[in-house]
Amino acid sequence: MSRRITIRDVADLAGVSVKTVSRVLNKEPNVRPIMQDKVNSAVAQLNFKPNPQARGLRGNKTFILTLLYSNPNPDYILEVQNGAMEQGNAEGYNLQIFPCDHKNENLIETVSSFLEASPQDGVILTLPLSDNLQLIELLEKKGIPYTRISPFYSEHNSPSVGSDDQKAAYDMTKYLISLGHTDIAFIKGHPDHSDTDKRFSGYKQALNEYNLSLNEEIIKQGFFTFESGEDCARQLLAQKQKPTAIFASNDCMAAGVLKVSKQLNLAVPADLTIAGYDDTSVSQQVWPAITTVKQPIHLLGKMATKKLICKIKQKTWDEIQSIFECELVLRDSSSICNSTTN
Structure with a gap:
């Protein structure tokens, strides 16, 4: 069995420190382009796959995002999920999904228990959960970053995406x-x-x-x-x-x-x-x-995820609420x- 490629191997091939490799993999700002190129080239040559769990232990992050949904249309959810996975994978995040019933009187308790049992860095809310103010209050109380897809209410200052x-x-x-x-x-x-x-x-x-x-x-x-x-x-x-x-x-x-x-x-x-x-x-x-x-369902999932990761990394976003055209x-x-x- 071949030996697992480690971050140390990437650092040695690139001629940089392990810390520099970690900063590039985590897409941290202020890393010189020449260093980024060296690390990315070494990653490609070695076919290195970062371990999300190991990264999480070092940075107090799980690199896991959760898609919460309550929607009777499986095709819609699948497209949102595919868009979210595409963007998450591109930025080193895994996606887990949690279906729930928005009409269940125990919804908040059910979601709260799930969030405690399955740690994550952020949550994507699809409609009608994206308008559930109790659920939003729960996430804010727990300090969990979130984005909303197609919310009706846009009064409070949370990132969201939707279509016209x-x-x-x-x-x-x-x-x-x-x-x-x-x-x-x-x-x-x-x-x-x-x-x-x-x-x-x-x-x-x-x-x-x-x-x-x-x-x-x-x-x-x-x-x-x-x-x-x-x-x-x-x-x-x-x-x-x-x-x-x-x-x-x-x-x-x-x-x-x-x-x-x-x-x-x-x-x-x-x-x-x-x-x-x-x-x-x-x-x-x-x-x-x-x-x-x-x-643009796929795009909504992708952009909601991109905004969520920006929020997790405490980066600014020009448009906190984005509306996309249909055809x-x-x-x-x-x-x-x-x-x-x-």
């Missing part, structure tokens, strides 16, 4: 109107998620701008799950005056709408246009592929309105 959900939903609704649709149904997301209100606001804004009345009969409450998309679709498509387009607040629900339309022998998009939100994998795995809003992805589930359908 209202504008994106407005743009999608406007696109559907441009196709000639005036009876556009809307399936809301989970009521506990802040992005639900933002997306609904964008939908209403577009209707108002084009002088289309808000029809409560074709607005349904979903929960970001495939099953809730099915349930809402059955209610909408059972109506005498069926909508010609259904805009669901995420792709899982849009896929549920697509399933029900097929069961009812409705042609998509000839009889019914369907739009989703997020641009997760399911939007391309069904047929017809779903027109959707591409939310429309037009696929086969949308087309010009066929007004003779109803």
Whole structure:
């Protein structure tokens, strides 16, 4: 068995001290570029892999970040996780995940016990946990750095990232109107998620701008799950005056709408246009592929992690709260309105 490469081996090859190697690996400031180049070259030549636990013992750090989530959409969480892992790995941090139920009355006690049993340097909060003020208070009391993804409340001074959900939903609704649709149904997301209100606001804004009345009969409450998309679709498509387009607040629900339309022998998009939100994998795995809003989920996970590591290292960040743009992805589930359908 080959001998494990150590930090001493890196230092010897680079011709620098072990302390210098440690400073470069920990990305500490004020290390001369020439020293950084020597250390990085030696690390590459030796294929040296730093041991996070050993680094933690020397610097009172674990080099572990925790992703806390309570979200029914696995595709969304996977993309956030991948973005967080990418950035964490690039900066020498490992990622652990902890799923929890935001409705559990023992949530704070459960998270507190986890934090004590599994030490970490910082926490990433996804919605709706990113708006849980009790949870935020717990982290601040314990002195654990954190960042928030897509929070609704931005009053207190904590780093966060998000996307412009209202504008994106407005743009999608406007696109559907441009196709000639005036009876556009809307399936809301989970009521506990802040992005639900933002997306609904964008939908209403577009209707108002084009002088289309808000029809409560074709607005349904979903929960970001495939099953809730099915349930809402059955209610909408059972109506005498069926909508010609259904805009669901995420792709899982849009896929549920697509399933029900097929069961009812409705042609998509000839009889019914369907739009989703997020641009997760399911939007391309069904047929017809779903027109959707591409939310930069991977980027949100990556940038939330980058901000968290900056906070851990007590570095400054120009923008404490960053909002990223979304884009429309037009696929086969949308087309010009066929007004003779109803």
